[in-house]
Structure formats: C-alpha cells, structure tokens
Amino acid sequence: MLKFPLGHGLFSKCDDYKVIIAGSLSVVGLALVAGIAVYSLMKPQIESAFSRNMEIALKNKPHFFENQTEKFPMYAHHDSFLAWADNQLILHIKKDVLDQYEQRIGSITTEKRLPQLTSYLREIKEISKSAELILCETLEVAGQEMICLLSNAHFVKFEQLPSEVRETKTLMSYALDGKSGITSMNEYRQVPVVASFTPVGSLGMALILDKEELCSAMMEQGKIIAAFVFVLIITGLLLLFWLILPLMRKLAHSERKARERLKECQCLHGIRRDMEHNLPEEEFYQKVMVRLIKAMQFPEITSVMIKLGDKQFVSDRYNKDLMHRLQAQIIVNGEAYGWLQVIYSEERPFWIPEEQDLIDTIASDLGRWIEQNQTKQRITQMATHDGLTGLPNRYLLHDRIKQVLAHGRRTHEQAAVLFIDLDRFKSINDSQGHAIGDLLLQEVATRLAAIIRSADTVARHGGDEFIILLQNITDSQEAKVVAQKILNELTQPFHIHGKELHIGGSIGIALFPHDGDDVETLLRNSDIAMYHAKKSDRNSYRFFSPEMNQKIAENGSVELR
Numbered sequence: 384m385l386k387f388p389l390g391h392g393l394f395s396k397c398d399d400y401k402v403i404i405a406g407s408l409s410v411v412g413l414a415l416v417a418g419i420a421v422y423s424l425m426k427p428q429i430e431s432a433f434s435r436n437m438e439i440a441l442k443n444k445p446h447f448f449e450n451q452t453e454k455f456p457m458y459a460h461h462d463s464f465l466a467w468a469d470n471q472l473i474l475h476i477k478k479d480v481l482d483q484y485e486q487r488i489g490s491i492t493t494e495k496r497l498p499q500l501t502s503y504l505r506e507i508k509e510i511s512k513s514a515e516l517i518l519c520e521t522l523e524v525a526g527q528e529m530i531c532l533l534s535n536a537h538f539v540k541f542e543q544l545p546s547e548v549r550e551t552k553t554l555m556s557y558a559l560d561g562k563s564g565i566t567s568m569n570e571y572r573q574v575p576v577v578a579s580f581t582p583v584g585s586l587g588m589a590l591i592l593d594k595e596e597l598c599s600a601m602m603e604q605g606k607i608i609a610a611f612v613f614v615l616i617i618t619g620l621l622l623l624f625w626l627i628l629p630l631m632r633k634l635a636h637s638e639r640k641a642r643e644r645l646k647e648c649q650c651l652h653g654i655r656r657d658m659e660h661n662l663p664e665e666e667f668y669q670k671v672m673v674r675l676i677k678a679m680q681f682p683e684i685t686s687v688m689i690k691l692g693d694k695q696f697v698s699d700r701y702n703k704d705l706m707h708r709l710q711a712q713i714i715v716n717g718e719a720y721g722w723l724q725v726i727y728s729e730e731r732p733f734w735i736p737e738e739q740d741l742i743d744t745i746a747s748d749l750g751r752w753i754e755q756n757q758t759k760q761r762i763t764q765m766a767t768h769d770g771l772t773g774l775p776n777r778y779l780l781h782d783r784i785k786q787v788l789a790h791g792r793r794t795h796e797q798a799a800v801l802f803i804d805l806d807r808f809k810s811i812n813d814s815q816g817h818a819i820g821d822l823l824l825q826e827v828a829t830r831l832a833a834i835i836r837s838a839d840t841v842a843r844h845g846g847d848e849f850i851i852l853l854q855n856i857t858d859s860q861e862a863k864v865v866a867q868k869i870l871n872e873l874t875q876p877f878h879i880h881g882k883e884l885h886i887g888g889s890i891g892i893a894l895f896p897h898d899g900d901d902v903e904t905l906l907r908n909s910d911i912a913m914y915h916a917k918k919s920d921r922n923s924y925r926f927f928s929p930e931m932n933q934k935i936a937e938n939g940s941v942e943l944r
C-alpha cells in the first residue's frame with residue numbers, strides 16, 4: 384500500500400485565493416465603514432463652522448437697523464447720501480437754507496462719520512476671504528432695480544443691481560420680499576455662492592460666501608478623511624496578513640475537514656441503508672463504489688475495486704496497474720475473503736488517516752454484512768430444503784404448489800402433482816445400512832432433478848417419498864410421459880460404493896384443476912393414486928379417479944399424509 388505524506392498540497396490554491404479575497408473584502412468594507420463614520424463625525428463640525436460664520440455676520444443686525452437705518456436712510460435723491468471715504472462710511476446730509484419768503488438762499492451740508500457701521504462692514508473680512516455683506520434697498524426710480532451697499536475684504540461700494548436676472552429673482556429680491564433663509568445659487572456676479580438672506584426693516588440683507596472657498600474647506604477635510612482611510616486600509620491589510628490570514632486559513636482547513644467528515648458519514652450511512660434493501664448483488668456493489676468515490680477527496684480521479692472470492696466489481700476508470708491506492712481486507716467469519724481498493728488515477732495525496740479509516744470501516748461493514756447474509760441463506764436453506772438431498776422440502780413444495788395454482792387460476796393453465804414412493808427401499812436400508820440408503824436417496828434426487836424442466840419442482844416429501852410438480856402442462860399426456868421417464872430412471876441400477884442396487888417406484892398423478900383446486904386435495908389425491916399403483920402393480924403409475932376414493936373408503940386403509 385502506498386502512502387503519501389500530508390502537508391504538501393493540503394490546501395488547494397483555490398482555497399488560498401478565496402481566503403485572501405474574503406479577507407481583503409472584509410478590510411475594505413471595514414475601511415469604508417470607518418471612513419463613513421469619520422465623515423459623519425466631521426460633517427456636523429463643517430456645518431457648524433459655516434453656521435458660526437453666518438452668526439457672526441448677523442449678530443449685530445438689530446443694532447445696525449435700529450440705530451442706523453431709520454435715522455440715516457441709505458440713499459436719498461437730493462438731500463442725503465452715504466459715501467465711503469477714508470476707509471469709513473460717511474453720511475452726507477444737505478439742508479437748504481431759506482429766507483422769510485421761503486426762497487432758497489443757500490444750503491448747508493454736514494458730514495457724519497458712521498464708525499459703528501464701518502466696523503460692522505470691516506468685520507466681514509474676518510469671516511472669510513470671499514465673504515460679502517450686501518444691503519439693498521429698492522430703487523424707486525428704476526422700478527426693477529436695487530441700490531446696494533456691497534462690502535467685502537477688498538472694497539465697500541454702492542452699486543445698482545437688477546432685482547431679476549433672466550426672469551429669475553435674485554437673492555436680494557427674496558430678502559426685500561420679506562423672506563429669509565440659507566440657499567445656494569448664483570449671485571449678482573454670476574458666481575455660485577452659499578448665502579444667508581433676511582429682510583431688515585424695509586431693506587434686504589445677505590451674507591454670501593463663495594461656494595468654491597467653502598468647498599475648499601470641505602476638500603481639506605476630505606483629504607484628511609482619505610488619508611485616514613488609506614492608513615486604515617494599510618493597517619487592515621497588514622493585520623490580515625499577520626493575524627487574520629492564518630486564522631482564516633485555519634478556519635478554512637477546519638471547514639474542509641468537517642466537510643470531508645460529513646461526506647464520509649453520508650457515504651457510510653448510504654451504504655448501511657443499501658444493505659437493508661436486498662438489492663441485486665451487482666447493483667449493490669456498484670452503489671457502494673459510487674458512494675465511496677463521492678466521499679473521497681478527489682472523486683474525479685478516483686476508481687474502486689471490490690474483490691470477493693472469485694468475483695470482482697470495478698468502477699469506471701479502474702485500471703489495475705495504477706499505483707496510488709489505499710486498500711483494506713474484507714474478513715468474513717474470521718478469514719480473508721476479499722479486498723476493497725481505492726485508486727487515484729493521478730498522483731495526489733490521500734487524506735491519510737481519515738480516508739484509510741473510511742475504507743477500513745466500509746471493508747469491515749461489508750465483511751459483517753456478507754457474514755449475516757450467509758447465515759440468513761443457511762437458515763432459509765435449512766427451513767426450506769431437505770438436508771440430505773438438497774431438494775425443496777414439503778414446506779417449500781406447498782408454497783410452490785400454491786403459487787402455481789394461483790397462476791393457473793388466472794391463466795387457465797393446467798398442472799400435475801406426481802407422488803413418487805420408492806419400492807423396496809426398506810430392504811436396501813436393512814441389508815446395506817442406513818448410510819448406503821442415504822446415498823441412494825441422494826442419487827435418486829439427482830436423477831429426478833435431471834428429468835424435469837427448470838420451471839418444474841422436485842421435492843422430498845419425507846422418507847423415500849418424492850413429489851414432482853409440473854406446471855403449465857397442456858394435458859395429462861405430458862404427465863404420463865414424465866411418469867414413464869421417472870420409472871425408467873428408477874429401474875436403472877444404482878452403483879453405490881461398488882455395489883449394484885435395484886429399486887423401483889410407484890407414482891400417483893393428480894391433475895389441476897381436474898382432480899383438485901387446492902394444495903391439500905391435490906397432494907391427497909396423488910397419494911391415493913400412488914397407493915393404488917403400489918397395491919395393484921408395482922413400478923407403475925396411476926392417474927387419480929374419484930372411484931379410488933370409494934375403494935379406499937370401503938377398505939378404510941390408506942394412510943393419508
């Protein structure tokens with residue numbers, strides 16, 4: 384028996400790839416989950432930073448309007464106007480001077496610096512580079528236009544802006560309509576911005592931030608997250624290779640072993656179930672081989688051979704010259720009876736000792752099963768056959784007659800029962816001894832069996848009595864021919880232990896359905912007919928007739944068996 388070491392090729396490459404792919408997917412999944420978690424944590428911070436900026440910009444809003452707007456209208460056609468000069472906001476108020484006739488004689492212009500308002504506008508710079516505060520008032524003269532104070536890090540200026548661009552309201556129009564909110568849209572420069580807008584008295588105010596600048600902060604955050612995720616993936620992969628991979632390999636190995644054990648259990652279970660089903664021999668052993676092949680590690684290259692005495696069963700691909708094999712002896716009744724061999728057609732490692740164990744177990748199961756079958760056969764043989772001649776005994780004969788009658792009733796076929804009693808057997812027994820008598824009975828059985836067709840039955844009824852059952856006969860003539868043949872055979876001398884012995888026979892014949900429709904009647908009537916043959920003319924045969932019953936009733940002397 385050739386054995387191959389464990390280890391090399393224990394894992395197929397396929398398993399390794401599976402483990403690596405599964406591990407990598409787990410790590411990438413882990414990293415993604417971590418990335419999403421980090422992003423979820425940082426998102427509120429980004430949003431709150433933006434909100435904070437808005438808050439700073441708007442926090443002084445009430446003072447601005449309470450203190451400034453009512454007293455100093457931002458724009459006036461003649462008398463007053465706001466101006467930005469010397470880095471500050473200045474309110475110019477021009478008042479006419481009138482005489483007693485209400486005639487204008489001159490004007491007085493005053494300049495008032497607005498330091499508080501100036502400082503609000505300057506604060507805008509601190510929010511961000513692109514932050515811009517816009518304060519607008521509807522321009523009455525121009526209808527659809529607005530006059531706005533624009534303040535950002537670079538300038539503070541007044542500008543006339545349209546309240547609609549391509550029939551779409553601008554941000555400030557919403558604020559002037561009394562609406563407030565935060566939105567993302569294109570502002571007056573047609574640049575995408577994120578804006579917070581609100582009405583302030585009769586004015587509209589908005590704080591805008593360039594979207595690009597805002598996103599750049601988020602991009603910075605994104606880069607940090609990406610770096611974090613990258614580090615996480617690398618760490619995960621290192622973990623996979625150093626810690627998880629060996630663990631997963633171990634798991635894969637255990638799983639594979641468990642699968643193999645399960646296959647083996649299924650194989651054994653299947654074989655034991657088949658053993659209970661009384662399958663034809665060839666079919667049973669083919670099933671055993673198929674189940675065993677399936678349970679092996681490499682079923683596609685496995686073949687099996689079962690040798691039992693002179694018989695040999697082989698699976699597909701079997702070739703006796705193949706070398707890579709495991710085998711186990713089949714022991715029956717303590718003696719070597721055969722072999723169970725498993726052969727790999729290519730050089731592959733056997734999963735020793737597990738596969739050897741499985742083969743040993745099946746070989747041992749087969750040995751026990753064969754033993755049980757042999758015992759069962761012996762018991763059945765003893766119960767249904769005569770121990771001396773090997774012919775069916777009266778119990779089996781009754782059974783056979785029953786079957787033939789049942790068949791005959793359906794098909795209207797006839798049958799005949801021939802009751803044979805040897806003549807002068809007792810004298811041979813007495814003169815030659817019981818052992819010679821036994822041998823003579825055996826020889827008689829052989830001659831009778833040679834006369835009949837294979838479908839017919841010859842049985843030993845007991846003592847020196849034999850019965851022949853002929854099935855499917857066309858008429859009584861057939862029975863007559865067989866009876867004559869029997870007499871011819873029995874009158875031929877027997878040569879036993881160098882002695883020539885002579886006997887004869889008397890035969891009674893009962894026909895189905897003419898002389899009886901059941902086993903007992905047919906046997907009884909054939910016995911009566913045999914009695915008549917023996918009484919009248921030895922070495923002869925008689926057909927049963929109802930008158931024979933009459934005569935026996937008169938004589939009262941037939942011993943019915």
Ligand SMILES: Nc1nc2c(ncn2[C@@H]2O[C@H](COP(=O)(O)OP(=O)(O)OP(=O)(O)O)[C@@H](O)[C@H]2O)c(=O)[nH]1
Pocket residue numbers: 771804805806807808809810812816817818819820821824845846847
């Ligand atoms: N050797 C041997 N003899 C047996 C066996 N069974 C029955 N016998 C004997 O067979 C004989 C049968 O008796 P009979 O049929 O009356 O003897 P017979 O000489 O044939 O008498 P007829 O039938 O009138 O010719 C008896 O002596 C039995 O003891 C057996 O198994 N072996």
